[in-house]
Amino acid sequence: MVVGAFPIKDKVAVVTGGGSGIGLAFVDQAQKSGAKALIADLQLTPEADKLVKSSSGNVAFMKCDVTDWSNLESIPSEVSKAFGSDAVADVWIAGAGVFEPKWSSWLYDTEKDHYKAMSVNAEHPMKLTRIAMRSCLGSKKPGVCLIISSGAGITGQYGCALYCASKHAVVGFTKSMAQADYDENFKIVCILPGMVSTPLWTGEAAKAVNKQYSFTEDVCITPADVAEAMMEMITEAKYGGGSLMETSKAKPRNMLESREAYKLDEHSPPEMKSWADECYRPVREVFSKEREVGGKTSGVH
Structure with missing residues:
Protein backbone atom coordinates (compact mmCIF):
# COMPACT_ATOMS: atom_id res chain seq x y z
CA MET A 1 0.00 0.00 0.00
CA VAL A 2 1.20 3.51 -0.76
CA VAL A 3 -0.04 6.86 0.48
CA GLY A 4 -1.10 8.03 -2.99
CA ALA A 5 -3.34 11.07 -3.29
CA PHE A 6 -3.52 12.84 0.07
CA PRO A 7 -5.96 15.78 0.14
CA ILE A 8 -5.19 18.04 3.06
CA LYS A 9 -8.75 19.07 3.94
CA ASP A 10 -9.70 18.03 7.49
CA LYS A 11 -6.15 16.94 8.26
CA VAL A 12 -3.69 18.23 10.86
CA ALA A 13 -0.28 19.59 9.92
CA VAL A 14 2.78 20.26 12.08
CA VAL A 15 5.19 22.90 10.75
CA THR A 16 8.54 23.51 12.40
CA GLY A 17 9.79 26.99 11.54
CA GLY A 18 6.18 27.93 10.82
CA GLY A 19 6.47 31.30 12.53
CA SER A 20 7.79 33.05 9.42
CA GLY A 21 8.84 32.67 5.80
CA ILE A 22 8.07 29.51 3.85
CA GLY A 23 6.67 27.67 6.87
CA LEU A 24 4.18 30.43 7.62
CA ALA A 25 3.11 30.57 3.98
CA PHE A 26 2.38 26.84 4.12
CA VAL A 27 0.41 27.20 7.36
CA ASP A 28 -1.68 29.91 5.72
CA GLN A 29 -2.40 27.75 2.68
CA ALA A 30 -3.14 24.71 4.81
CA GLN A 31 -5.77 26.45 6.94
CA LYS A 32 -7.34 28.01 3.85
CA SER A 33 -7.59 24.47 2.44
CA GLY A 34 -9.51 23.25 5.47
CA ALA A 35 -6.66 21.82 7.55
CA LYS A 36 -5.54 22.58 11.07
CA ALA A 37 -1.91 23.48 11.74
CA LEU A 38 0.43 23.55 14.72
CA ILE A 39 3.32 26.00 14.38
CA ALA A 40 6.39 24.73 16.23
CA ASP A 41 8.90 27.57 16.42
CA LEU A 42 10.90 29.70 18.82
CA GLN A 43 8.52 32.61 18.37
CA LEU A 44 5.87 34.09 16.12
CA THR A 45 6.34 37.06 13.85
CA PRO A 46 3.57 39.68 14.07
CA GLU A 47 2.15 38.24 10.84
CA ALA A 48 2.09 34.72 12.29
CA ASP A 49 0.57 35.92 15.57
CA LYS A 50 -2.21 37.60 13.62
CA LEU A 51 -2.88 34.39 11.70
CA VAL A 52 -3.09 32.32 14.88
CA LYS A 53 -5.50 34.78 16.50
CA SER A 54 -7.75 35.01 13.45
CA SER A 55 -7.89 31.28 12.70
CA SER A 56 -10.80 30.39 15.00
CA GLY A 57 -8.67 27.74 16.69
CA ASN A 58 -7.48 26.10 13.49
CA VAL A 59 -3.90 27.32 13.91
CA ALA A 60 -2.01 26.91 17.18
CA PHE A 61 1.50 27.68 18.39
CA MET A 62 3.97 25.85 20.59
CA LYS A 63 7.40 27.18 21.49
CA CYS A 64 9.90 24.73 20.11
CA ASP A 65 13.67 24.65 19.87
CA VAL A 66 14.22 22.04 17.17
CA THR A 67 17.71 21.26 18.48
CA ASP A 68 16.15 20.10 21.77
CA TRP A 69 14.81 16.62 21.15
CA SER A 70 12.53 16.80 24.20
CA ASN A 71 10.76 19.72 22.49
CA LEU A 72 10.33 17.68 19.31
CA GLU A 73 9.13 14.64 21.26
CA SER A 74 6.40 16.76 22.86
CA ILE A 75 4.83 17.71 19.53
CA PRO A 76 2.28 14.84 19.38
CA SER A 77 0.93 15.75 22.81
CA GLU A 78 0.79 19.42 21.82
CA VAL A 79 -1.28 18.44 18.78
CA SER A 80 -3.75 16.72 21.11
CA LYS A 81 -3.88 19.74 23.41
CA ALA A 82 -4.50 22.11 20.52
CA PHE A 83 -7.01 20.13 18.48
CA GLY A 84 -8.57 17.50 20.73
CA SER A 85 -7.46 14.39 22.58
CA ASP A 86 -7.88 12.18 19.51
CA ALA A 87 -6.02 14.49 17.14
CA VAL A 88 -2.95 13.05 15.42
CA ALA A 89 -0.93 14.99 12.89
CA ASP A 90 -1.19 13.68 9.32
CA VAL A 91 1.30 16.05 7.66
CA TRP A 92 4.69 16.97 9.09
CA ILE A 93 6.79 19.79 7.66
CA ALA A 94 10.45 20.04 8.68
CA GLY A 95 10.83 23.71 7.85
CA ALA A 96 13.08 25.23 10.51
CA GLY A 97 16.50 26.09 9.17
CA VAL A 98 19.42 28.50 9.29
CA PHE A 99 21.70 29.66 6.50
CA GLU A 100 25.31 30.34 7.48
CA PRO A 101 25.26 32.33 10.73
CA LYS A 102 28.59 33.34 12.24
CA TRP A 103 27.53 31.70 15.51
CA SER A 104 27.49 28.31 13.75
CA SER A 105 29.88 28.41 10.86
CA TRP A 106 32.57 26.13 9.47
CA LEU A 107 34.58 29.16 8.36
CA TYR A 108 34.47 31.13 11.63
CA ASP A 109 34.63 27.94 13.72
CA THR A 110 33.59 29.44 17.07
CA GLU A 111 31.66 26.50 18.55
CA LYS A 112 33.13 24.18 21.16
CA ASP A 113 31.26 20.88 20.77
CA HIS A 114 29.38 20.68 17.48
CA TYR A 115 27.95 22.75 14.63
CA LYS A 116 24.50 23.77 15.79
CA ALA A 117 23.55 24.58 12.19
CA MET A 118 23.84 20.86 11.46
CA SER A 119 21.50 20.15 14.38
CA VAL A 120 18.92 22.58 12.97
CA ASN A 121 19.21 21.77 9.28
CA ALA A 122 20.04 18.06 9.25
CA GLU A 123 19.38 16.33 12.57
CA HIS A 124 16.04 17.98 13.31
CA PRO A 125 14.34 16.88 10.04
CA MET A 126 15.50 13.30 10.62
CA LYS A 127 14.31 13.27 14.22
CA LEU A 128 10.99 14.90 13.30
CA THR A 129 10.45 12.22 10.65
CA ARG A 130 11.09 9.51 13.22
CA ILE A 131 8.57 11.05 15.62
CA ALA A 132 6.07 11.50 12.80
CA MET A 133 6.30 7.86 11.73
CA ARG A 134 5.92 6.61 15.28
CA SER A 135 2.86 8.83 15.73
CA CYS A 136 1.15 7.77 12.50
CA LEU A 137 2.05 4.08 12.79
CA GLY A 138 0.75 4.02 16.34
CA SER A 139 -2.53 5.51 15.13
CA LYS A 140 -2.63 3.12 12.15
CA LYS A 141 -3.04 5.95 9.69
CA PRO A 142 -1.10 7.12 6.62
CA GLY A 143 1.08 10.18 6.85
CA VAL A 144 3.35 12.51 4.92
CA CYS A 145 6.55 14.23 5.95
CA LEU A 146 7.98 16.95 3.74
CA ILE A 147 11.50 18.21 4.39
CA ILE A 148 12.54 21.63 3.15
CA SER A 149 16.05 21.36 1.76
CA SER A 150 17.54 23.77 -0.79
CA GLY A 151 18.97 23.88 -4.26
CA ALA A 152 22.23 23.79 -2.31
CA GLY A 153 21.31 20.22 -1.40
CA ILE A 154 22.43 19.01 -4.83
CA THR A 155 25.19 21.52 -5.57
CA GLY A 156 28.14 22.95 -3.68
CA GLN A 157 29.11 26.51 -2.77
CA TYR A 158 32.52 27.52 -1.45
CA GLY A 159 30.97 30.41 0.48
CA CYS A 160 28.60 28.25 2.53
CA ALA A 161 30.00 24.72 2.69
CA LEU A 162 28.39 23.80 6.02
CA TYR A 163 24.95 24.86 4.82
CA CYS A 164 25.36 22.85 1.62
CA ALA A 165 26.48 19.80 3.59
CA SER A 166 23.45 20.01 5.88
CA LYS A 167 21.08 20.23 2.94
CA HIS A 168 22.79 17.36 1.14
CA ALA A 169 22.23 15.29 4.28
CA VAL A 170 18.44 15.57 4.19
CA VAL A 171 18.33 14.89 0.45
CA GLY A 172 20.19 11.62 1.06
CA PHE A 173 17.92 10.81 3.99
CA THR A 174 14.77 11.39 1.92
CA LYS A 175 15.99 9.12 -0.87
CA SER A 176 16.90 6.46 1.66
CA MET A 177 13.39 6.54 3.15
CA ALA A 178 11.52 5.96 -0.13
CA GLN A 179 10.61 2.40 0.88
CA ALA A 180 8.53 3.67 3.82
CA ASP A 181 5.83 4.68 1.35
CA TYR A 182 5.41 1.06 0.23
CA ASP A 183 6.12 -0.67 3.52
CA GLU A 184 4.53 1.63 6.08
CA ASN A 185 2.03 3.82 4.20
CA PHE A 186 4.13 6.85 5.12
CA LYS A 187 5.49 9.18 2.44
CA ILE A 188 8.67 11.21 2.88
CA VAL A 189 9.50 13.81 0.22
CA CYS A 190 11.85 16.75 -0.10
CA ILE A 191 11.56 20.15 -1.74
CA LEU A 192 14.61 22.12 -2.85
CA PRO A 193 13.84 25.83 -3.23
CA GLY A 194 16.16 28.24 -4.98
CA MET A 195 16.46 31.80 -3.70
CA VAL A 196 13.28 32.81 -1.85
CA SER A 197 12.21 36.26 -0.73
CA THR A 198 12.25 35.65 3.04
CA PRO A 199 13.78 37.53 6.00
CA LEU A 200 16.96 35.55 5.37
CA TRP A 201 17.54 37.81 2.37
CA THR A 202 15.27 40.79 2.99
CA GLY A 203 15.83 41.50 6.70
CA GLU A 204 18.02 44.24 8.09
CA ALA A 205 20.63 41.74 9.30
CA ALA A 206 20.96 40.24 5.81
CA LYS A 207 22.72 43.14 4.12
CA ALA A 208 26.18 41.56 4.22
CA VAL A 209 24.79 38.25 3.00
CA ASN A 210 22.95 39.99 0.18
CA LYS A 211 26.17 41.57 -1.05
CA GLN A 212 28.13 38.34 -0.77
CA TYR A 213 25.60 36.33 -2.79
CA SER A 214 24.48 39.10 -5.19
CA PHE A 215 20.89 38.97 -3.94
CA THR A 216 18.22 40.77 -5.96
CA GLU A 217 14.46 40.40 -5.68
CA ASP A 218 14.08 39.65 -9.38
CA VAL A 219 15.78 36.24 -9.02
CA CYS A 220 13.56 35.19 -6.10
CA ILE A 221 10.35 33.28 -5.79
CA THR A 222 7.95 34.02 -2.94
CA PRO A 223 7.26 31.90 0.15
CA ALA A 224 3.74 31.38 -1.23
CA ASP A 225 5.24 29.96 -4.44
CA VAL A 226 7.18 27.40 -2.43
CA ALA A 227 4.17 26.59 -0.25
CA GLU A 228 2.09 25.86 -3.34
CA ALA A 229 4.76 23.47 -4.60
CA MET A 230 4.89 21.82 -1.17
CA MET A 231 1.13 21.35 -1.22
CA GLU A 232 1.42 19.70 -4.63
CA MET A 233 4.06 17.25 -3.37
CA ILE A 234 1.97 16.34 -0.36
CA THR A 235 -1.40 15.93 -2.05
CA GLU A 236 -0.64 14.48 -5.48
CA ALA A 237 -0.04 10.77 -5.96
CA LYS A 238 2.64 11.27 -8.62
CA TYR A 239 5.08 12.36 -5.90
CA GLY A 240 5.87 9.06 -4.22
CA GLY A 241 8.09 8.56 -1.22
CA GLY A 242 11.66 9.65 -1.87
CA SER A 243 10.70 12.23 -4.47
CA LEU A 244 12.71 15.42 -4.85
CA MET A 245 11.35 18.64 -6.37
CA GLU A 246 13.32 21.73 -7.28
CA THR A 247 11.44 25.02 -7.29
CA SER A 248 13.01 28.27 -8.42
CA LYS A 249 12.43 31.26 -10.64
CA ALA A 250 13.67 29.33 -13.66
CA LYS A 251 12.12 25.97 -12.70
CA PRO A 252 8.91 26.39 -10.69
CA ARG A 253 8.10 22.62 -10.60
CA ASN A 254 11.07 20.50 -11.57
CA MET A 255 10.89 16.86 -10.51
CA LEU A 256 14.53 16.03 -9.85
CA GLU A 257 14.03 12.43 -8.89
CA SER A 258 11.26 9.94 -8.25
CA ARG A 259 12.09 6.71 -6.48
CA GLU A 260 9.33 4.84 -8.30
CA ALA A 261 11.87 2.82 -10.29
CA TYR A 262 13.58 1.66 -7.10
CA LYS A 263 10.59 0.44 -5.12
Whole structure:
Protein backbone atom coordinates (compact mmCIF):
# COMPACT_ATOMS: atom_id res chain seq x y z
CA MET A 1 0.00 0.00 0.00
CA VAL A 2 1.20 3.51 -0.76
CA VAL A 3 -0.04 6.86 0.48
CA GLY A 4 -1.10 8.03 -2.99
CA ALA A 5 -3.34 11.07 -3.29
CA PHE A 6 -3.52 12.84 0.07
CA PRO A 7 -5.96 15.78 0.14
CA ILE A 8 -5.19 18.04 3.06
CA LYS A 9 -8.75 19.07 3.94
CA ASP A 10 -9.70 18.03 7.49
CA LYS A 11 -6.15 16.94 8.26
CA VAL A 12 -3.69 18.23 10.86
CA ALA A 13 -0.28 19.59 9.92
CA VAL A 14 2.78 20.26 12.08
CA VAL A 15 5.19 22.90 10.75
CA THR A 16 8.54 23.51 12.40
CA GLY A 17 9.79 26.99 11.54
CA GLY A 18 6.18 27.93 10.82
CA GLY A 19 6.47 31.30 12.53
CA SER A 20 7.79 33.05 9.42
CA GLY A 21 8.84 32.67 5.80
CA ILE A 22 8.07 29.51 3.85
CA GLY A 23 6.67 27.67 6.87
CA LEU A 24 4.18 30.43 7.62
CA ALA A 25 3.11 30.57 3.98
CA PHE A 26 2.38 26.84 4.12
CA VAL A 27 0.41 27.20 7.36
CA ASP A 28 -1.68 29.91 5.72
CA GLN A 29 -2.40 27.75 2.68
CA ALA A 30 -3.14 24.71 4.81
CA GLN A 31 -5.77 26.45 6.94
CA LYS A 32 -7.34 28.01 3.85
CA SER A 33 -7.59 24.47 2.44
CA GLY A 34 -9.51 23.25 5.47
CA ALA A 35 -6.66 21.82 7.55
CA LYS A 36 -5.54 22.58 11.07
CA ALA A 37 -1.91 23.48 11.74
CA LEU A 38 0.43 23.55 14.72
CA ILE A 39 3.32 26.00 14.38
CA ALA A 40 6.39 24.73 16.23
CA ASP A 41 8.90 27.57 16.42
CA LEU A 42 10.90 29.70 18.82
CA GLN A 43 8.52 32.61 18.37
CA LEU A 44 5.87 34.09 16.12
CA THR A 45 6.34 37.06 13.85
CA PRO A 46 3.57 39.68 14.07
CA GLU A 47 2.15 38.24 10.84
CA ALA A 48 2.09 34.72 12.29
CA ASP A 49 0.57 35.92 15.57
CA LYS A 50 -2.21 37.60 13.62
CA LEU A 51 -2.88 34.39 11.70
CA VAL A 52 -3.09 32.32 14.88
CA LYS A 53 -5.50 34.78 16.50
CA SER A 54 -7.75 35.01 13.45
CA SER A 55 -7.89 31.28 12.70
CA SER A 56 -10.80 30.39 15.00
CA GLY A 57 -8.67 27.74 16.69
CA ASN A 58 -7.48 26.10 13.49
CA VAL A 59 -3.90 27.32 13.91
CA ALA A 60 -2.01 26.91 17.18
CA PHE A 61 1.50 27.68 18.39
CA MET A 62 3.97 25.85 20.59
CA LYS A 63 7.40 27.18 21.49
CA CYS A 64 9.90 24.73 20.11
CA ASP A 65 13.67 24.65 19.87
CA VAL A 66 14.22 22.04 17.17
CA THR A 67 17.71 21.26 18.48
CA ASP A 68 16.15 20.10 21.77
CA TRP A 69 14.81 16.62 21.15
CA SER A 70 12.53 16.80 24.20
CA ASN A 71 10.76 19.72 22.49
CA LEU A 72 10.33 17.68 19.31
CA GLU A 73 9.13 14.64 21.26
CA SER A 74 6.40 16.76 22.86
CA ILE A 75 4.83 17.71 19.53
CA PRO A 76 2.28 14.84 19.38
CA SER A 77 0.93 15.75 22.81
CA GLU A 78 0.79 19.42 21.82
CA VAL A 79 -1.28 18.44 18.78
CA SER A 80 -3.75 16.72 21.11
CA LYS A 81 -3.88 19.74 23.41
CA ALA A 82 -4.50 22.11 20.52
CA PHE A 83 -7.01 20.13 18.48
CA GLY A 84 -8.57 17.50 20.73
CA SER A 85 -7.46 14.39 22.58
CA ASP A 86 -7.88 12.18 19.51
CA ALA A 87 -6.02 14.49 17.14
CA VAL A 88 -2.95 13.05 15.42
CA ALA A 89 -0.93 14.99 12.89
CA ASP A 90 -1.19 13.68 9.32
CA VAL A 91 1.30 16.05 7.66
CA TRP A 92 4.69 16.97 9.09
CA ILE A 93 6.79 19.79 7.66
CA ALA A 94 10.45 20.04 8.68
CA GLY A 95 10.83 23.71 7.85
CA ALA A 96 13.08 25.23 10.51
CA GLY A 97 16.50 26.09 9.17
CA VAL A 98 19.42 28.50 9.29
CA PHE A 99 21.70 29.66 6.50
CA GLU A 100 25.31 30.34 7.48
CA PRO A 101 25.26 32.33 10.73
CA LYS A 102 28.59 33.34 12.24
CA TRP A 103 27.53 31.70 15.51
CA SER A 104 27.49 28.31 13.75
CA SER A 105 29.88 28.41 10.86
CA TRP A 106 32.57 26.13 9.47
CA LEU A 107 34.58 29.16 8.36
CA TYR A 108 34.47 31.13 11.63
CA ASP A 109 34.63 27.94 13.72
CA THR A 110 33.59 29.44 17.07
CA GLU A 111 31.66 26.50 18.55
CA LYS A 112 33.13 24.18 21.16
CA ASP A 113 31.26 20.88 20.77
CA HIS A 114 29.38 20.68 17.48
CA TYR A 115 27.95 22.75 14.63
CA LYS A 116 24.50 23.77 15.79
CA ALA A 117 23.55 24.58 12.19
CA MET A 118 23.84 20.86 11.46
CA SER A 119 21.50 20.15 14.38
CA VAL A 120 18.92 22.58 12.97
CA ASN A 121 19.21 21.77 9.28
CA ALA A 122 20.04 18.06 9.25
CA GLU A 123 19.38 16.33 12.57
CA HIS A 124 16.04 17.98 13.31
CA PRO A 125 14.34 16.88 10.04
CA MET A 126 15.50 13.30 10.62
CA LYS A 127 14.31 13.27 14.22
CA LEU A 128 10.99 14.90 13.30
CA THR A 129 10.45 12.22 10.65
CA ARG A 130 11.09 9.51 13.22
CA ILE A 131 8.57 11.05 15.62
CA ALA A 132 6.07 11.50 12.80
CA MET A 133 6.30 7.86 11.73
CA ARG A 134 5.92 6.61 15.28
CA SER A 135 2.86 8.83 15.73
CA CYS A 136 1.15 7.77 12.50
CA LEU A 137 2.05 4.08 12.79
CA GLY A 138 0.75 4.02 16.34
CA SER A 139 -2.53 5.51 15.13
CA LYS A 140 -2.63 3.12 12.15
CA LYS A 141 -3.04 5.95 9.69
CA PRO A 142 -1.10 7.12 6.62
CA GLY A 143 1.08 10.18 6.85
CA VAL A 144 3.35 12.51 4.92
CA CYS A 145 6.55 14.23 5.95
CA LEU A 146 7.98 16.95 3.74
CA ILE A 147 11.50 18.21 4.39
CA ILE A 148 12.54 21.63 3.15
CA SER A 149 16.05 21.36 1.76
CA SER A 150 17.54 23.77 -0.79
CA GLY A 151 18.97 23.88 -4.26
CA ALA A 152 22.23 23.79 -2.31
CA GLY A 153 21.31 20.22 -1.40
CA ILE A 154 22.43 19.01 -4.83
CA THR A 155 25.19 21.52 -5.57
CA GLY A 156 28.14 22.95 -3.68
CA GLN A 157 29.11 26.51 -2.77
CA TYR A 158 32.52 27.52 -1.45
CA GLY A 159 30.97 30.41 0.48
CA CYS A 160 28.60 28.25 2.53
CA ALA A 161 30.00 24.72 2.69
CA LEU A 162 28.39 23.80 6.02
CA TYR A 163 24.95 24.86 4.82
CA CYS A 164 25.36 22.85 1.62
CA ALA A 165 26.48 19.80 3.59
CA SER A 166 23.45 20.01 5.88
CA LYS A 167 21.08 20.23 2.94
CA HIS A 168 22.79 17.36 1.14
CA ALA A 169 22.23 15.29 4.28
CA VAL A 170 18.44 15.57 4.19
CA VAL A 171 18.33 14.89 0.45
CA GLY A 172 20.19 11.62 1.06
CA PHE A 173 17.92 10.81 3.99
CA THR A 174 14.77 11.39 1.92
CA LYS A 175 15.99 9.12 -0.87
CA SER A 176 16.90 6.46 1.66
CA MET A 177 13.39 6.54 3.15
CA ALA A 178 11.52 5.96 -0.13
CA GLN A 179 10.61 2.40 0.88
CA ALA A 180 8.53 3.67 3.82
CA ASP A 181 5.83 4.68 1.35
CA TYR A 182 5.41 1.06 0.23
CA ASP A 183 6.12 -0.67 3.52
CA GLU A 184 4.53 1.63 6.08
CA ASN A 185 2.03 3.82 4.20
CA PHE A 186 4.13 6.85 5.12
CA LYS A 187 5.49 9.18 2.44
CA ILE A 188 8.67 11.21 2.88
CA VAL A 189 9.50 13.81 0.22
CA CYS A 190 11.85 16.75 -0.10
CA ILE A 191 11.56 20.15 -1.74
CA LEU A 192 14.61 22.12 -2.85
CA PRO A 193 13.84 25.83 -3.23
CA GLY A 194 16.16 28.24 -4.98
CA MET A 195 16.46 31.80 -3.70
CA VAL A 196 13.28 32.81 -1.85
CA SER A 197 12.21 36.26 -0.73
CA THR A 198 12.25 35.65 3.04
CA PRO A 199 13.78 37.53 6.00
CA LEU A 200 16.96 35.55 5.37
CA TRP A 201 17.54 37.81 2.37
CA THR A 202 15.27 40.79 2.99
CA GLY A 203 15.83 41.50 6.70
CA GLU A 204 18.02 44.24 8.09
CA ALA A 205 20.63 41.74 9.30
CA ALA A 206 20.96 40.24 5.81
CA LYS A 207 22.72 43.14 4.12
CA ALA A 208 26.18 41.56 4.22
CA VAL A 209 24.79 38.25 3.00
CA ASN A 210 22.95 39.99 0.18
CA LYS A 211 26.17 41.57 -1.05
CA GLN A 212 28.13 38.34 -0.77
CA TYR A 213 25.60 36.33 -2.79
CA SER A 214 24.48 39.10 -5.19
CA PHE A 215 20.89 38.97 -3.94
CA THR A 216 18.22 40.77 -5.96
CA GLU A 217 14.46 40.40 -5.68
CA ASP A 218 14.08 39.65 -9.38
CA VAL A 219 15.78 36.24 -9.02
CA CYS A 220 13.56 35.19 -6.10
CA ILE A 221 10.35 33.28 -5.79
CA THR A 222 7.95 34.02 -2.94
CA PRO A 223 7.26 31.90 0.15
CA ALA A 224 3.74 31.38 -1.23
CA ASP A 225 5.24 29.96 -4.44
CA VAL A 226 7.18 27.40 -2.43
CA ALA A 227 4.17 26.59 -0.25
CA GLU A 228 2.09 25.86 -3.34
CA ALA A 229 4.76 23.47 -4.60
CA MET A 230 4.89 21.82 -1.17
CA MET A 231 1.13 21.35 -1.22
CA GLU A 232 1.42 19.70 -4.63
CA MET A 233 4.06 17.25 -3.37
CA ILE A 234 1.97 16.34 -0.36
CA THR A 235 -1.40 15.93 -2.05
CA GLU A 236 -0.64 14.48 -5.48
CA ALA A 237 -0.04 10.77 -5.96
CA LYS A 238 2.64 11.27 -8.62
CA TYR A 239 5.08 12.36 -5.90
CA GLY A 240 5.87 9.06 -4.22
CA GLY A 241 8.09 8.56 -1.22
CA GLY A 242 11.66 9.65 -1.87
CA SER A 243 10.70 12.23 -4.47
CA LEU A 244 12.71 15.42 -4.85
CA MET A 245 11.35 18.64 -6.37
CA GLU A 246 13.32 21.73 -7.28
CA THR A 247 11.44 25.02 -7.29
CA SER A 248 13.01 28.27 -8.42
CA LYS A 249 12.43 31.26 -10.64
CA ALA A 250 13.67 29.33 -13.66
CA LYS A 251 12.12 25.97 -12.70
CA PRO A 252 8.91 26.39 -10.69
CA ARG A 253 8.10 22.62 -10.60
CA ASN A 254 11.07 20.50 -11.57
CA MET A 255 10.89 16.86 -10.51
CA LEU A 256 14.53 16.03 -9.85
CA GLU A 257 14.03 12.43 -8.89
CA SER A 258 11.26 9.94 -8.25
CA ARG A 259 12.09 6.71 -6.48
CA GLU A 260 9.33 4.84 -8.30
CA ALA A 261 11.87 2.82 -10.29
CA TYR A 262 13.58 1.66 -7.10
CA LYS A 263 10.59 0.44 -5.12
CA LEU A 264 10.61 -3.11 -3.86
CA ASP A 265 7.15 -4.66 -3.52
CA GLU A 266 5.21 -7.78 -4.49
CA HIS A 267 5.85 -7.06 -8.17
CA SER A 268 9.63 -6.92 -7.81
CA PRO A 269 11.85 -9.73 -9.18
CA PRO A 270 12.06 -12.64 -6.69
CA GLU A 271 15.80 -12.25 -6.17
CA MET A 272 15.39 -8.55 -5.34
CA LYS A 273 12.46 -9.22 -3.05
CA SER A 274 14.47 -11.89 -1.24
CA TRP A 275 17.36 -9.47 -0.81
CA ALA A 276 15.03 -6.73 0.49
CA ASP A 277 13.29 -9.07 2.90
CA GLU A 278 16.59 -9.70 4.65
CA CYS A 279 18.12 -6.23 4.30
CA TYR A 280 14.99 -4.40 5.48
CA ARG A 281 13.96 -6.98 8.10
CA PRO A 282 15.25 -5.08 11.19
CA VAL A 283 13.57 -1.87 10.02
CA ARG A 284 10.28 -3.60 9.37
CA GLU A 285 10.37 -5.36 12.73
CA VAL A 286 10.77 -2.08 14.61
CA PHE A 287 7.96 -0.37 12.72
CA SER A 288 5.70 -3.39 13.14
CA LYS A 289 6.25 -3.32 16.89
CA GLU A 290 5.49 0.40 17.06
CA ARG A 291 2.27 -0.15 15.17
CA GLU A 292 1.27 -2.90 17.60
CA VAL A 293 1.96 -0.88 20.74
CA GLY A 294 0.36 2.30 19.50
CA GLY A 295 3.54 4.23 18.76
CA LYS A 296 4.15 4.99 22.42
CA THR A 297 7.65 3.63 22.65
CA SER A 298 11.02 4.81 21.43
CA GLY A 299 14.16 2.80 20.97
CA VAL A 300 12.12 -0.40 20.38
CA HIS A 301 14.34 -3.48 19.88
